[in-house]
Amino acid sequence: MTVKYGLLATLEAKPGKGPQLAAFLQQGRELAAAEEGTVTWYAAKISDTTYVIFDTFEDEAGRDAHLGGQIPAALGQHGPELLAADPDIKLIDVIAVK
Numbered sequence: 001m002t003v004k005y006g007l008l009a010t011l012e013a014k015p016g017k018g019p020q021l022a023a024f025l026q027q028g029r030e031l032a033a034a035e036e037g038t039v040t041w042y043a044a045k046i047s048d049t050t051y052v053i054f055d056t057f058e059d060e061a062g063r064d065a066h067l068g069g070q071i072p073a074a075l076g077q078h079g080p081e082l083l084a085a086d087p088d089i090k091l092i093d094v095i096a097v098k
Contacts, residue, residue: 003039003056003094005063010088013049014081021051021082024074028053031070037062049084056094063091 013021025043032041032055039062042054057063066072075087 001039001058003058003097005057005060006092006094007053007055007057007063007066008090008092009053011051011053012084013051014084015049017082018045018048018051024078024082025051025053028071028074031074032066035062035066035069037065056097 011021011025022045028043029041032038035041037057037059038055039058040054040056042052044052044054046052055063055066057066079087
């Protein structure tokens with residue numbers, strides 16, 4: 001399996017909403033695990049208000065399916081109460097993997 005594509009999303013929580021955003025991301029793991037085209041899915045905390053999601057995919061079809069899937073839909077639904085701004089989502093090309 002070779003991953004060539006990824007997503008990097010930075011999420012900034014509203015003041016005091018970091019723990020709720022972390023809990024939301026923990027629930028997202030189950031949704032990501034069910035996605036056939038998502039190879040890896042990571043959620044991480046940088047600070048009390050800054051979180052990131054990093055995903056990898058073998059092909060663009062898997063990435064596109066993820067972008068149209070349940071996690072972005074749930075983020076769109078719950079984002080206004082949790083996030084200080086829209087997520088900063090970057091499509092990336094994976095250069096090397098160990």
